[in-house]
Amino acid sequence: xxxxxxxxxxxxxxxxxxxxxxxxxxxxxxxxxxxxxxxxxxxxxxxxxxxxxxxxxxxxxxxxxxxxxxxxxxxxxxxxxxxxxxxxxxxxxxxxxxxxxxxxxxxxxxxxxxxxxxxxxxxxxxxxxxxxxxxxxxxxxxxxxxxxxxxxxxxxxxxxxxxxxxxxxxxxxxxxxxxxxxxxxxxxxxxxxxxxxxxxxxxxxxxxxxxxxxxxxxxxxxxxxxxxxxxxxxxxxxx
Amino acid sequence: xxxxxxxxxxxxxxxxxxxxxxxxxxxxxxxxxxxxxxxxxxxxxxxxxxxxxxxxxxxxxxxxxxxxxxxxxxxxxxxxxxxxxxxxxxxxxxxxxxxxxxxxxxxxxxxxxxxxxxxxxxxxxxxxxxxxxxxxxxxxxxxxxxxxxxxxxxxxxxxxxxxxxxxxxxxxxxxxxxxxxxxxxxxxxxxxxxxxxxxxxxxxxxxxxxxxxxxxxxxxxxxxxxxxxxxxxxxxxxxxxxxxxxxxxxxxxxxxxxxx
Numbered sequence: 407x408x409x410x411x412x413x414x415x416x417x418x419x420x421x422x423x424x425x426x427x428x429x430x431x432x433x434x435x436x437x438x439x440x441x442x443x444x445x446x447x448x449x450x451x452x453x454x455x456x457x458x459x460x461x462x463x464x465x466x467x468x469x470x471x472x473x474x475x476x477x478x479x480x481x482x483x484x485x486x487x488x489x490x491x492x493x494x495x496x497x498x499x500x501x502x503x504x505x506x507x508x509x510x511x512x513x514x515x516x517x518x519x520x521x522x523x524x525x526x527x528x529x530x531x532x533x534x535x536x537x538x539x540x541x542x543x544x545x546x547x548x549x550x551x552x553x554x555x556x557x558x559x560x561x562x563x564x565x566x567x568x569x570x571x572x573x574x575x576x577x578x579x580x581x582x583x584x585x586x587x588x589x590x591x592x593x594x595x596x597x598x599x600x601x602x603x604x605x606x607x608x609x610x611x612x613x614x615x616x617x618x619x620x621x622x623x624x625x626x627x628x629x630x631x632x633x634x635x636x637x638x639x640x641x642x643x644x645x
Numbered sequence: 646x647x648x649x650x651x652x653x654x655x656x657x658x659x660x661x662x663x664x665x666x667x668x669x670x671x672x673x674x675x676x677x678x679x680x681x682x683x684x685x686x687x688x689x690x691x692x693x694x695x696x697x698x699x700x701x702x703x704x705x706x707x708x709x710x711x712x713x714x715x716x717x718x719x720x721x722x723x724x725x726x727x728x729x730x731x732x733x734x735x736x737x738x739x740x741x742x743x744x745x746x747x748x749x750x751x752x753x754x755x756x757x758x759x760x761x762x763x764x765x766x767x768x769x770x771x772x773x774x775x776x777x778x779x780x781x782x783x784x785x786x787x788x789x790x791x792x793x794x795x796x797x798x799x800x801x802x803x804x805x806x807x808x809x810x811x812x813x814x815x816x817x818x819x820x821x822x823x824x825x826x827x828x829x830x831x832x833x834x835x836x837x838x839x840x841x842x843x844x845x846x847x848x849x850x851x852x853x854x855x856x857x858x859x860x861x862x863x864x865x866x867x868x869x870x871x872x873x874x875x876x877x878x879x880x881x882x883x884x885x886x887x888x889x890x891x892x893x894x895x896x897x898x899x900x901x902x903x904x905x
Contacts, residue, residue, distance in 0.1 A: 417904070451904075451905065454722070454723045455722070456719060456722045456723065456904070456905040457904040457905065458902065458904060475725055475726065475727050475728075476725055477725075478723060478724060478725040479725035481723070483720070483723035485716060485719055485720050485723070487716045488716070489714075489715075489716035489717055490717050490720075491652070491653070491656035491714065491717055492656070492660075493655075493656045493657070493659040493660050494652065494655065494656050498652070498655070502648070502652045503724065505648050505652075506648055506649075506721075506724050506725075506726060507724065507725065545720070555723075
């Protein structure tokens with residue numbers, strides 16, 4: 407589904423991604439993990455064409471994405487911070503994205519699922535953080551695309567909404583979608599991820615199943631395994 | 646681009662600032678007209694307000710709007726649209742909503758006063774056009790400055806400095822130059838330096854149109870002497886148009902290479 411080769415990106419003097427190689431198979435659910443500043447967000451943004459790499463190539467669904475923008479029609483993206491135009495209504499922002507993509511969406515189904523109906527005519531600036539995040543989820547999931555990229559999807563969600571989101575993600579994987587997500591919540595990784603992509607200093611430190619990582623680190627569980635990696639690389643941890 | 650423009654416009658037109666800006670022009674229009682009782686004088690006073698305030702509001706709103714909507718812009722960047730469409734759409738949405746406040750805010754009092762029955766209508770339209778151009782130019786430059794500076798404080802500072810330079814400092818330097826080099830023929834210099842500043846250019850345009858350029862002194866007289874009123878107007882309109890297109894080109898070029 408995704409193939410990345412020799413990817414490099416520098417911000418000024420800071421090398422964020424160094425000769426990164428990654429390949430993600432179709433129909434898998436992958437957690438992208440790593441300490442702060444390890445390049446997770448930059449990697450995601452490179453795939454979406456928001457950050458332009460210095461060198462290297464990225465192919466999605468077999469096509470290189472360089473100088474292209476139509477490929478994004480097949481990707482759903484959920485940004486970390488939900489901050490929408492404050493004076494638009496929830497209904498309008500949903501309509502706007504449908505308008506931009508110029509196609510139908512399953513927004514009604516998701517609005518019902520997350521119980522957003524009472525908020526549809528409210529302006530976005532009047533929404534609480536959690537409700538805003540639910541709108542963010544609806545916007546990301548409504549186009550039913552084969553590739554889903556979620557940046558910290560559980561931010562600010564209450565336990566009920568969190569459970570619903572997990573169920574939703576589960577359903578999407580069963581449909582054969584490819585999902586990438588970043589998170590700092592290990593529990594979420596254990597619950598939903600099949601594979602882990604662990605980034606350290608702009609490179610892939612580990613890629614494989616959750617179990618394989620636990621075994622590799624000789625740790626009792628995933629939390630300890632990840633803590634061990636962080637400890638072995640103390641410079642990064644404070645960076 | 647039209648889609649982005651549409652939603653940016655509807656978002657902004659409903660913001661408190663738009664109402665405020667609209668109410669300001671409405672009030673000023675009524676006060677000037679009904680106290681002055683003279684459309685021509687009201688237009689001149691209005692011009693003096695618009696050529697300073699229009700650019701300031703354009704700059705400040707441009708900067709604020711860009712920085713406030715940065716997260717939403719990131720969401721848009723992940724959609725299947727071209728980058729240039731996003732930024733041009735947002736910029737035009739902003740410039741048009743500000744211009745909307747200006748045109749409607751000034752239009753209502755002038756229309757009620759009986760503008761359509763006076764022969765000042767073209768002068769009034771010229772005033773609106775200048776207000777629109779200055780809003781476009783300065784909000785465009787604000788967008789470009791914001792795109793070029795990740796640091797909000799720096800971006801804001803640069804934008805305000807740019808406005809201050811164009812609105813105040815430029816005239817000061819211009820005047821000093823005229824005094825220092827008064828021994829030399831300065832017509833060409835005066836012409837060129839007025840063209841390089843859209844605020845000066847707008848002022849000259851309205852004064853040429855109102856046919857009172859002698860009142861504004863040296864530059865106006867030079868302009869009139871060189872072009873004759875008709876041609877001078879045409880030339881300044883043309884240059885103002887170049888000023889409007891310039892930020893658009895800069896925005897597109899910057900947006901193409903930027904990391905978000």
